[in-house]
Amino acid sequence: MIGSVIISFFSVVANQAPTPAQEDSQALVSGAPLDNPNVAVHVVERKPFADRGRHELVLYPAAIQVNGKFTQHFGSAASYVYHLHENFALQLMGQYNWHSAESSFNQELVDKVREEAQAATSLLLVWALQAGVEVTPIYGKFAFLEGSLAHFSLVISAGVGVGSTRHQLHHEDVSGPSTFGDTGLRFVGSVGVGFRVQFGDRFALRLEVRDLAYTARVDKVNGCNSADLTAMNSQIEQGHPVTSAQVSSGCSVSSFSGTNNGYNLSDDVPLALNLVSTPSSDVLNNLGFYAGVSVLF
Amino acid sequence: MPASATRFFRIAAAFHTTVAAALLLTSTRSAAEELLERVVVRNRLYGVAGRFEISPGVGFSLVDRLTKHINLTVGLGYHFSDSWSLELRAGYALSGHTALADQVAADFLQKNIQLVDDFTSLWEMKGSAVLGVRWSPIYGKISLLAEVPVHFQTYLWLGGGAGSFHRQSVVYCQQLSGTRPGDYQCGGWLTENKIGALGSAAIGFRFFTHPGGALVVELRDYLFADSYLTGIQKQVAGSGGQTGVPASSPGLINLVLLDVGYAFFL
Numbered sequence: 001m002i003g004s005v006i007i008s009f010f011s012v013v014a015n016q017a018p019t020p021a022q023e024d025s026q027a028l029v030s031g032a033p034l035d036n037p038n039v040a041v042h043v044v045e046r047k048p049f050a051d052r053g054r055h056e057l058v059l060y061p062a063a064i065q066v067n068g069k070f071t072q073h074f075g076s077a078a079s080y081v082y083h084l085h086e087n088f089a090l091q092l093m094g095q096y097n098w099h100s101a102e103s104s105f106n107q108e109l110v111d112k113v114r115e116e117a118q119a120a121t122s123l124l125l126v127w128a129l130q131a132g133v134e135v136t137p138i139y140g141k142f143a144f145l146e147g148s149l150a151h152f153s154l155v156i157s158a159g160v161g162v163g164s165t166r167h168q169l170h171h172e173d174v175s176g177p178s179t180f181g182d183t184g185l186r187f188v189g190s191v192g193v194g195f196r197v198q199f200g201d202r203f204a205l206r207l208e209v210r211d212l213a214y215t216a217r218v219d220k221v222n223g224c225n226s227a228d229l230t231a232m233n234s235q236i237e238q239g240h241p242v243t244s245a246q247v248s249s250g251c252s253v254s255s256f257s258g259t260n261n262g263y264n265l266s267d268d269v270p271l272a273l274n275l276v277s278t279p280s281s282d283v284l285n286n287l288g289f290y291a292g293v294s295v296l297f
Numbered sequence: 298m299p300a301s302a303t304r305f306f307r308i309a310a311a312f313h314t315t316v317a318a319a320l321l322l323t324s325t326r327s328a329a330e331e332l333l334e335r336v337v338v339r340n341r342l343y344g345v346a347g348r349f350e351i352s353p354g355v356g357f358s359l360v361d362r363l364t365k366h367i368n369l370t371v372g373l374g375y376h377f378s379d380s381w382s383l384e385l386r387a388g389y390a391l392s393g394h395t396a397l398a399d400q401v402a403a404d405f406l407q408k409n410i411q412l413v414d415d416f417t418s419l420w421e422m423k424g425s426a427v428l429g430v431r432w433s434p435i436y437g438k439i440s441l442l443a444e445v446p447v448h449f450q451t452y453l454w455l456g457g458g459a460g461s462f463h464r465q466s467v468v469y470c471q472q473l474s475g476t477r478p479g480d481y482q483c484g485g486w487l488t489e490n491k492i493g494a495l496g497s498a499a500i501g502f503r504f505f506t507h508p509g510g511a512l513v514v515e516l517r518d519y520l521f522a523d524s525y526l527t528g529i530q531k532q533v534a535g536s537g538g539q540t541g542v543p544a545s546s547p548g549l550i551n552l553v554l555l556d557v558g559y560a561f562f563l
Contacts, residue, residue: 067359105362112415112416138439140440142437144435
């Protein structure tokens, strides 16, 4: 429906009465109306580089979150694309965020008014693996500075998969570095749109925006639920080591023992307990800009 | 030379001639097709050189933390060539606090925090006027759903000017009533207005609909100086007194908007 409206709009404005200049443009040069700009429609549609049956490896050195309100992610990604048809491909994608932490804005809330986002709202994504599809409904060409000619496709993608999440427990300060608690695997889905600009037969540049959505519910930290953390907190308050607490299987007590650059990791226990004692859930949208290069073979 | 050998060499010569002719034909055809493609893709159906432009638009802020903006703009430009133009763009933004900012203010009021620094990035852009240069190095064509050829330009925009700004604090309450935390109410927050320098940069697309106009979609950043007070004493502020000192290095505010509009070429 929307597509029809768009086509009608462009068709109406394109099909106006020809001007004298347009009539001149019908003259043939070397057997083709080269002065007629709209003759390009046929030329634009013809692709010199067929995608069907080809494989594509894409490396995205930069995958940067652009909608960071409470969180900030910087990472890299890679994907394998098999072009099943000319305009349809299957995709496997992996992403690792080498920086995932609460945003400076969230830190400002904590520092100034002792407030912060709900646990689920500030859940961090460490890595994600997805499988999906990619369609290229629009193909075009452009000239750069009246010189070089480039071919490009509009790329629309969608995928589902899993991702590993964590939550920041301690903010970096004089007492020690930032610490994080593992909050488990979560379902991940994504949609994306972007451009693939092809250089020659084998190489392409990709600029995409992807919305990575993941479910967020914090009920365990490092595998420890509220009862486990309560037991550990009791041991700490009684002056016993945290490892003496009786916890359920799957609870990684060792994550809360020892030190990290002078910071006592058992100090994370009340922070983690605070997170799980007030359960929250959310669906987070991590909107990211992805810039990458690809090789086709 | 035996007859069979002669016959072999004749066949080989004929084969070579055929292959060479085929290669030449293919090469010529390929070169012709490349020439045709290069010419027609570069042909501009919609030239803008030497024309004026009026472009109304509306922009929506993309990351709303404490403030939100809807910016109504109109631009007046002149295209010196198909690639370079100068544009004056003026606007007025419908702006305000987000629900999060209101919640932070309400929560802070009830907390027993007596000394506080105000928040960064709380200035709202109201009026704006920027003069800038647009560079459109890319002219391209796409087939919209394989039916309609759409011509487009991609451009970069860079400029500067001045803006009027408004700020309402979320921690500096000037009329504090109530006797204890949990019971406080605020009759008025500190508000400030100023006029200052404004920088702007954009990257965008123009999709020509006909020789007289184009749809415009762009990502635009407005950059302006931040300022806020630190060391605000809640009780002093609440009784109407002056408190707090300006932050020594408040930094800059980036206001990123997604603009959509239409350009009329005159």
